[in-house]
Amino acid sequence: MAERDATPRFRISAKDLGQLAMPEFCPRCFWLDRHYDLPFGGPFPGIFSSLDSYSKKIVHASFDRHGAPPLWLAPLGPFTSYIPPPAPPKFYIDDDATGIRLTGAPDGILVRADGRKVIVDYKTAKHTAAQDELRPIYEVQLNGYARIAESRGLGPVDRLALVYTEPITDGSPGLFESARTEEGFVMGFRATLEDVPLDPDLLPPLMRRAREIYDAPRPPKRSPGCEDCDRFAELSLAAQDWP
Template sequence: MKVKDLPYQSFPTIFSSIDSFTKNAITAYFDTYKRLPDWLSDLGEIHSSIKPPGWRKFYRVDEETGISVRGEADAIFELNDGAYLIADYKTSKYNPERTYAFEAYEVQLNAYAWIAESAGLSPVNKLVLIFMEPNSSREFAENSDSLSSQGLNLGFVAKIVPVKRHPENLIPPLLKKVRLVSEMKMPPAPRGRCRECRNLDTLIVRIATGIN
């Protein structure tokens, strides 16, 4: 999802650069060969690659709550059967035990599907996470391919993780909760593992007391 920069939220520039490189490389490959790389063949038979709309244009307003949901998908593909697939690239190793992160990704991709289907990209039948896992093994490091004339070559291995598609059952109920919280006079108590809640509380105190 696309949000404005927050003082307690950071996204290291290096990951942003890798994310941009991944999208550009895969898009360029498809434009040249009219197919995806072999290591993405499990995505199915792809008919065409669609340039994802920017977050200013890719949005949907929930009729019941009046909340506008915006985002910018990493990749949208039309399948040979006329359905659509939405993918999101993650520059990290896939860890199935990180259920909290996966739940957030599930909401993210289903929100994209919820928006896309209202914008004419329907039906969205597949949602996938594509983890670009750094190949930092000792074996690769000792291989001559890990070095170039300009420096180091860090390879990435793709891992495809399917995500359950249920936008209509997932997104509207969440938006009702958002509306409920927004109308509270006091915010609800944070969960114990919510780091950003603690950081926001600290920021509010600093602003109120004038502490830098």
């Protein structure tokens, strides 16, 4: 079969591609988001990425000092080392079938004795039903990382996992007393592991769908479950009369 003309190539992160797997996915929102600089959303608090990055440093420091991961990662092992995750500009694949550049930023690539890899993603969050609702996104995200890793020579990947790190907010007065430091306080975290199935077949239909929506000359129909577009249209109309 002839290869698709790769232009115009568009880029999408594996996590954003996961939006297409959500039950309430709205193609119109996706189209608008890809074609316009939307004024919604606001800045995402950077504290979560700082905490995820801290988890990564704790794991790498454990390998560097003890040659092994922290005990709470042991169920995924055994491991012999880790690979520093490549920076996002170097971690992507160009999919010629769709003309999509799929990008990613894995939190952790852990190495087994036989060279196989386990890719983990740290989520600073309680492992709750609300987090489970985001599972379709995480499955696409991690399978995207696996595909990119293998195409970049960082495979083979044989396991994917989410590592939830949840702040421990309960404790005794004595514990709170000992948590104080001169600059502030220290806080503990509890890690919970969750496997994500390796499923290479997950990505191609989502990438084809993303391409189809992106290429549409007009915004597709809106999601039946969301009325915000109607509200926005009313707001725009009303705003025209404002000084």
